[in-house]
Amino acid sequence: MSAREAKAVKSPVERTPQTLGVHDRELLEMYYYVRLARAVDERMWALQRSGQAAFVISGQGHEGAQVGTVFALDRDKDWLVPFYRSVAAVLVKGMPPAEIFLIQLSKATDPSSGGRQMPGHYGHSGHKILSTSSPVTTQLLHADGIAYAAKLRGTGEVCVTEVGEGATSEGDFHEALNFAAIHRLGVIFLVENNGYAISVPLSKQMAVPNVSARAVGYGIPGVTVDGSHVLDVYVAAREAVARARRGDGPTLLEVNVPRLTAHSSDDRQEKYRSADEIRHTKEHDPVHVFAGELRAWGVLTDAREQEIAERVRRAVDEGTEIAEAAPAVDPATATRYVYYEHNAPPGRGR
Amino acid sequence: MADKRYLDAIHDALHEEMARDERVVVLGEDVGRKGGVFGVTDGLFEAFGEDRVVDTPLAESMIIGVSVGMAANGLIPVPEIQFADFIHPAFDQIVSEVARMRYRSNNDYGCPMTIRVPYGGGVHGALYHSQSIEAFYAHVPGLKVVAPYSPADAKGLLKAAIRDHDPVLYLEHKKLYRMIHDQVPDGDVDVPVGHAAVRRPGRDLSIFAYGLMMHEALGAADLLARDGIEAEVVDLRTLRPLDTATILDSVARTSRALIVHEDNRFGGFGAEVAATIAEEGFRHLDAPPTRVCGPDVPAVPFAPPLEQWFMPNAEKIAAAARTLVAY
Known part of the structure; x- marks a missing residue:
C-alpha cells in the first residue's frame, strides 16, 4: 500500500447500492439505527438538561461512521471495543435504548457499571462490548489482545475498536497498530475524525491531513472515507472485516465526521469554533445526507420515513420509561467487586 | 521434592501451569527464543510454541494492554516486564485498566493475569535496573501484590497467582534468582495469596x-x-x-x-x-x-x-x- 493510496479519499458518486450488492432492507435498517442513535442522543441531552443526568458525552455526527462499520460485523460473534461517543455503535451491537438510558441515569441496573462510571462508558459482555475507561487510546491494545486470543483459540472473531483522531497522538495508538500488524490480527481500528480533541483542532494534533496516512508506517492498509455517506463507510468496513476474517490483518479505517455538539455537556464550543463553522458542520450531518441519498436511490419513501420515525419514537420513549422507573443505586453496593467474589451471580465476571 | 534455585522454581511453575492449562500464555521482551534476559522462561518457547510464548515489541504499555484484551477473551496471560524499572510506561494500563476492570464493569468483566516483574537492587544495576516498585502498586485496590522469598514460595505463589481470578503483580527479586536454593515440592505447592x-x-x-x-x-x-x-x-x-x-x-x-x-x-x-x-x-x-x-x-x-x-x-x-x- 503506497502513501498515495493510503491518503485516497473514496468518492461516493459512481457507486450505488445495487452495484455494491447492498439490499434496500439493509439500507433501511442502517437508516433506522442512524435515526435511533440520534434520537437516543438527543434524549440523553434532554435528561441532562432536566436535571436527571449529571453529564452527557455525545455521538451526534458520528452515527454514520459507527452504523456503517458495525453493520459489517457479525454482530453476535464479533467484538466491539468502544469509546465514549459510541452511542450508535453499541445500539447496533445489541444494546437496546433502555440500557443506554440506564447508563445515562446511573441506575442500579446500568448494565455497564452499575452506576459506577460516568455516562458514555459503555460495556456489556452479553453483547461482546468491552468495558470502557476514560484514558483515551488504552482500548486499542485491548482490541489487539481480544483479536490475539481469537486467533490463538481459532474462534474466527473480528474486533472493531473506536477512537477519536486526538487520541491517535497517544503512544498506545502506535503500540497497538504495530502489534496488530506484526501478528496480522483481525482488528479494525476505526478512527472517527471530527477535527477536534475537545478544543484542539486537527492542525495542532498532527502535521498530516489524514490519520490514515500513518498506516504505511505499519505495513497495513489505511483508508479515509466520509462518514456522511453511510454506504461508503459500510463498504470500506466490509472490506476491512473480510480482510480481518481471512487472517490478512488489521485495517486503519479513518472516517471523517462532523462534531455536531460541544465536546460534552461541560464544554462551550462557541469559545473555540466560529458560528459559521458550526453552521457549516451541519451540512455534513449523516442523518440528512443519508436520508437524501436513500431518497435519490428510491429506497426511502415518505411512508417508510414515517414508519421509521414512529419506530424510533417508540423505542426511545419506552427505553426512557424503563430507565426512569429503574431503582437508584444502593451505596451499600459500592464495596462490591473490587476483587472476585465466589457468591457472585452466575455468568458475570470470571 | 528437589533442590531448586529461586529461578528454577519460577520456571517450573510457569512450565507446569502452561502444560496444565492451554489458556495460559507468556508474553514479553525476550521471553521466547532467548528464554528471558535472566533465563526464567528458558525452554517454554520450544515446549509451547511461539503463539503461547510471545516475543513482543519493546513496548511495556502494549504488553499489559494486550494482556487485558487476552484476559477478556478467554486467555490467562502472564506478561513479563523485563525490569521493574521499565514498568512505568504500563502504569496507566495497570492502574486504570487492569486493576479497575472488575470494579468498573460491576463484575461484568474480570481481568485475570499475572504480571511477572523482576525487581530489586544489590545486582550492580544502578538507578534503572535496581528499583523496587511495590509501593506504587500495593496502593491500588483491585490488584494483588506478592513478593516471595523462598524457592517453594516462589513456585507456589506463582501457581496461585496464575489460578487467581484477579490480577496479581508478582515481584521476583533478581538477586535471589541464583543466590538461594532450597527444597521445592514437585508439582503443586500450596501457597495461597494473602498469607504471611x-x-x-x-x-x-x-x-x-x-x-x-x-x-x-x-x-x-x-x-x-x-x-x-x-x-x-x-x-x-x-x-x-x-x-x-x-x-x-x-x-x-x-x-x-x-x-x-x-x-x-x-x-x-x-x-x-x-x-x-x-x-x-x-x-x-x-x-x-x-x-x-x-x-x-x-x-x-x-x-x-x-x-x-x-x-x-x-x-x-x-x-x-x-x-x-x-x-
Whole structure:
C-alpha cells in the first residue's frame, strides 16, 4: 500500500447500492439505527438538561461512521471495543435504548457499571462490548489482545475498536497498530475524525491531513472515507472485516465526521469554533445526507420515513420509561467487586 | 521434592501451569527464543510454541494492554516486564485498566493475569535496573501484590497467582534468582495469596520483611542471637491483601516491630505496615514501630561503595533491632 493510496479519499458518486450488492432492507435498517442513535442522543441531552443526568458525552455526527462499520460485523460473534461517543455503535451491537438510558441515569441496573462510571462508558459482555475507561487510546491494545486470543483459540472473531483522531497522538495508538500488524490480527481500528480533541483542532494534533496516512508506517492498509455517506463507510468496513476474517490483518479505517455538539455537556464550543463553522458542520450531518441519498436511490419513501420515525419514537420513549422507573443505586453496593467474589451471580465476571 | 534455585522454581511453575492449562500464555521482551534476559522462561518457547510464548515489541504499555484484551477473551496471560524499572510506561494500563476492570464493569468483566516483574537492587544495576516498585502498586485496590522469598514460595505463589481470578503483580527479586536454593515440592505447592509466614520464632522483637530483605532479616536474626536477642522473622510474602492477623499476632508476642524493605522509606510499603500495627496493635507495643529502608535518594546508585551504602543488610537491620530492643 503506497502513501498515495493510503491518503485516497473514496468518492461516493459512481457507486450505488445495487452495484455494491447492498439490499434496500439493509439500507433501511442502517437508516433506522442512524435515526435511533440520534434520537437516543438527543434524549440523553434532554435528561441532562432536566436535571436527571449529571453529564452527557455525545455521538451526534458520528452515527454514520459507527452504523456503517458495525453493520459489517457479525454482530453476535464479533467484538466491539468502544469509546465514549459510541452511542450508535453499541445500539447496533445489541444494546437496546433502555440500557443506554440506564447508563445515562446511573441506575442500579446500568448494565455497564452499575452506576459506577460516568455516562458514555459503555460495556456489556452479553453483547461482546468491552468495558470502557476514560484514558483515551488504552482500548486499542485491548482490541489487539481480544483479536490475539481469537486467533490463538481459532474462534474466527473480528474486533472493531473506536477512537477519536486526538487520541491517535497517544503512544498506545502506535503500540497497538504495530502489534496488530506484526501478528496480522483481525482488528479494525476505526478512527472517527471530527477535527477536534475537545478544543484542539486537527492542525495542532498532527502535521498530516489524514490519520490514515500513518498506516504505511505499519505495513497495513489505511483508508479515509466520509462518514456522511453511510454506504461508503459500510463498504470500506466490509472490506476491512473480510480482510480481518481471512487472517490478512488489521485495517486503519479513518472516517471523517462532523462534531455536531460541544465536546460534552461541560464544554462551550462557541469559545473555540466560529458560528459559521458550526453552521457549516451541519451540512455534513449523516442523518440528512443519508436520508437524501436513500431518497435519490428510491429506497426511502415518505411512508417508510414515517414508519421509521414512529419506530424510533417508540423505542426511545419506552427505553426512557424503563430507565426512569429503574431503582437508584444502593451505596451499600459500592464495596462490591473490587476483587472476585465466589457468591457472585452466575455468568458475570470470571 | 528437589533442590531448586529461586529461578528454577519460577520456571517450573510457569512450565507446569502452561502444560496444565492451554489458556495460559507468556508474553514479553525476550521471553521466547532467548528464554528471558535472566533465563526464567528458558525452554517454554520450544515446549509451547511461539503463539503461547510471545516475543513482543519493546513496548511495556502494549504488553499489559494486550494482556487485558487476552484476559477478556478467554486467555490467562502472564506478561513479563523485563525490569521493574521499565514498568512505568504500563502504569496507566495497570492502574486504570487492569486493576479497575472488575470494579468498573460491576463484575461484568474480570481481568485475570499475572504480571511477572523482576525487581530489586544489590545486582550492580544502578538507578534503572535496581528499583523496587511495590509501593506504587500495593496502593491500588483491585490488584494483588506478592513478593516471595523462598524457592517453594516462589513456585507456589506463582501457581496461585496464575489460578487467581484477579490480577496479581508478582515481584521476583533478581538477586535471589541464583543466590538461594532450597527444597521445592514437585508439582503443586500450596501457597495461597494473602498469607504471611513466621520463618523464625522469637520473643524479643518482630522483623517483617519480604523478598531479598527476608534473607538479610534472617541474617540479622543470627547476629542478634549471638547477643541473646531472639528476633521473630515474618515473611510477608503477599503485600496486598496484607495478612494483618499474622502481623498483629507476632507483635502481640514480641511487643516490638521492625519493618524492613529496600524501597525508599518515605511513603514506602513499610509505612502501611507500621500504621496497621500502630492503629490495631498499639496496646501490645513497648516501642514505636520502626523501619529500616532504602534511603530517600531517587534510586540505587552504581559504584559498589554507593550501592552498599544504599542497600539494607543484616548488619544495618541488627543495629536497628538492638536500638529498638533497648528502647
